[in-house]
Amino acid sequence: xxxxxxxxxxxxxxxxxxxxxxxxxxxxxxxxxxxxxxxxxxxxxxxxxxxxxxxxxxxxxxxxxxxxxxxxxxxxxxxxxxxxxxxxxxxxxxxxxxxxxxxxxxxxxxxxxxxxxxxxxxxxxxxxxxxxxxxxxxxxxxxxxxxxxxxxxxxxxxxxxxxxxxxxxxxxxxxxxxxxxxxxxxxxxxxxxxxxxxxxxxxxxxxxxxxxx
Amino acid sequence: xxxxxxxxxxxxxxxxxxxxxxxxxxxxxxxxxxxxxxxxxxxxxxxxxxxxxxxxxxxxxxxxxxxxxxxxxxxxxxxxxxxxxxxxxxxxxxxxxxxxxxxxxxxxxxxxxxxxxxxxxxxxxxxxxxxxxxxxxxxxxxxxxxxxxxxxxxxxxxxxxxxxxxxxxxxxxxxxxxxxxxxxxxxxxxxxxxxxxxxxxxxxxxxxxxxxx
Numbered sequence: 001x002x003x004x005x006x007x008x009x010x011x012x013x014x015x016x017x018x019x020x021x022x023x024x025x026x027x028x029x030x031x032x033x034x035x036x037x038x039x040x041x042x043x044x045x046x047x048x049x050x051x052x053x054x055x056x057x058x059x060x061x062x063x064x065x066x067x068x069x070x071x072x073x074x075x076x077x078x079x080x081x082x083x084x085x086x087x088x089x090x091x092x093x094x095x096x097x098x099x100x101x102x103x104x105x106x107x108x109x110x111x112x113x114x115x116x117x118x119x120x121x122x123x124x125x126x127x128x129x130x131x132x133x134x135x136x137x138x139x140x141x142x143x144x145x146x147x148x149x150x151x152x153x154x155x156x157x158x159x160x161x162x163x164x165x166x167x168x169x170x171x172x173x174x175x176x177x178x179x180x181x182x183x184x185x186x187x188x189x190x191x192x193x194x195x196x197x198x199x200x201x202x203x204x205x206x207x208x209x210x211x212x213x
Numbered sequence: 214x215x216x217x218x219x220x221x222x223x224x225x226x227x228x229x230x231x232x233x234x235x236x237x238x239x240x241x242x243x244x245x246x247x248x249x250x251x252x253x254x255x256x257x258x259x260x261x262x263x264x265x266x267x268x269x270x271x272x273x274x275x276x277x278x279x280x281x282x283x284x285x286x287x288x289x290x291x292x293x294x295x296x297x298x299x300x301x302x303x304x305x306x307x308x309x310x311x312x313x314x315x316x317x318x319x320x321x322x323x324x325x326x327x328x329x330x331x332x333x334x335x336x337x338x339x340x341x342x343x344x345x346x347x348x349x350x351x352x353x354x355x356x357x358x359x360x361x362x363x364x365x366x367x368x369x370x371x372x373x374x375x376x377x378x379x380x381x382x383x384x385x386x387x388x389x390x391x392x393x394x395x396x397x398x399x400x401x402x403x404x405x406x407x408x409x410x411x412x413x414x415x416x417x418x419x420x421x422x423x424x425x426x
Contacts, residue, residue: 050360050363050364051316051320051357051360062305062308064308064309064312065312066311066312066315066316066319068311068315068319069308069311069312069314069315070308072308072311073304073305073307073308073311076304076307077304090287090290090291091276093286093287093290094276094278094283094286094287095278097280097282097283097286097287098278098279098280098283100283101280101282101283101318102265102280104315104318104319105280105318106265109323143265146264146265149264150264
């Protein structure tokens with residue numbers, strides 16, 4: 001049974017889900033959703049995702065939304081058979097959860113604001129709030145300083161092995177480095193830079209990039 | 214001295230989330246106050262517990278964690294046999310819980326916290342409420358609560374028929390907001406209103422309210 005993933009390949013949250021499915025070896029079918037025409041706000045789509053956002057998934061009868069809930073589900077489901085993306089002990093799992101929350105609240109909030117201002121609003125013919133971008137960039141720099149100190153003590157955020165916590169950052173860092181012109185935030189921090197090179201070289205992420213390009 | 218320590222502030226919604234969870238599990242803990250107004254959370258001694266300088270920080274013996282929603286997950290798993298059940302063992306049921314925990318963290322809380330800051334916190338610290346921000350976020354929260362109203366027509370609690378972490382995470386912010394002018398956002402939606410009354414009456418939450426007195 002193939003998992004249907006509804007969303008455009010260009011959006012961060014579907015990319016997060018696809019990276020996870022590829023890591024754990026679950027076959028999927030990507031069903032594009034046309035954000036520009038407002039497909040995600042139409043009644044048929046709202047049945048899948050009541051907030052009108054991507055992605056949503058359908059696995060037989062089972063439906064889910066929220067990319068971080070989706071990746072937790074598949075990582076847990078395949079923890080025995082595939083790479084362990086969640087940790088084996090309570091303590092390891094707690095570390096993964098901790099850094100997943102950091103990504104969702106400390107990292108993503110800034111990246112989302114920057115992407116909205118620099119990439120999305122201009123496409124809609126609206127002006128960029130440069131002061132806001134500057135403010136978010138400064139805050140993000142401080143967050144990445146903490147990451148750099150963390151990654152000086154272990155190769156991955158939750159410890160010695162690649163986990164969902166690292167995976168969850170892939171789409172956001174790609175935006176920063178490839179579309180927003182803020183790759184310097186990553187490159188200027190040695191440990192963050194090495195970590196980014198390692199995690200973005202993983203086969204699963206390379207496959208997501210092939211789908212994108 | 215208890216093995217479990219929570220470093221935080223009794224006015225912090227994130228810290229209250231953790232206290233509530235510990236109470237639901239009938240666990241003893243030491244509350245270590247952190248003086249936010251004095252900037253204690255930005256000082257070196259606290260940064261060793263949470264490098265992002267945010268409350269709460271959590272200790273269980275040698276285990277140290279931050280991010281309230283990672284802490285509650287850890288508590289719910291580590292002490293699964295104690296107190297009230299807050300999570301599911303079944304992968305699919307746990308996935309639905311994750312969906313609504315993400316909805317709280319990604320959608321509800323950002324809007325609700327903005328309103329909490331303007332309407333509940335600013336008056337406490339002698340600052341003026343920004344009414345434009347209140348109107349903006351009232352409109353956002355209203356749309357989110359419309360989705361909650363539809364969801365709560367399908368089950369008594371957000372993740373199903375049992376109270377779980379997905380509901381618990383909302384308690385501190387809802388408690389603030391129902392004592393402000395935006396109370397009607399909750400009381401005007403019958404199912405949301407019933408759900409709020411139900412969860413706010415839980416003994417574990419009432420113990421947290423008593424801490425503040």
